[in-house]
Amino acid sequence: MAVLTATTFGGKTWTPNFLQAIKIETCLGCGRCFKACGRGVMELKPVNEHGEFIEDEDEEESLRKVMTIANAENCIGCEACSRVCPKNCHVHSPLDLN
Numbered sequence: 001m002a003v004l005t006a007t008t009f010g011g012k013t014w015t016p017n018f019l020q021a022i023k024i025e026t027c028l029g030c031g032r033c034f035k036a037c038g039r040g041v042m043e044l045k046p047v048n049e050h051g052e053f054i055e056d057e058d059e060e061e062s063l064r065k066v067m068t069i070a071n072a073e074n075c076i077g078c079e080a081c082s083r084v085c086p087k088n089c090h091v092h093s094p095l096d097l098n
Contacts, residue, residue: 003095003096003097004016004097015077015094016078017092018075018092019072019090020092021091022066022069022089023087023089024047024066024067024068027066027087027089028086029044031044032084032085033067033081033082033089034067036081039075040070040074041069041081042068042070042081043067043070044065044066045065045067046064046065047064047065067089077095
């Protein structure tokens with residue numbers, strides 16, 4: 001499997017790991033990952049008691065909010081979101097060039 005790699009300013013090889021999914025069953029909706037990401041990759045969305053996303057936000061139906069991927073194409077693979085997540089909700093993988 002050939003993956004995208006880069007060289008850092010210091011000459012080390014680095015493999016970016018891009019955000020693939022967020023585990024909504026463990027997400028607290030704390031927003032730490034949202035604040036750590038300056039690229040607008042994620043957004044908070046309300047979910048009901050069954051874990052289904054609610055499109056028309058109604059406070060009576062919404063139990064909580066969870067982080068979702070809004071703009072995956074903006075991810076640069078830095079994994080800053082994972083480093084600040086207290087529940088390890090983020091799933092990353094390198095870009096397969098095949």
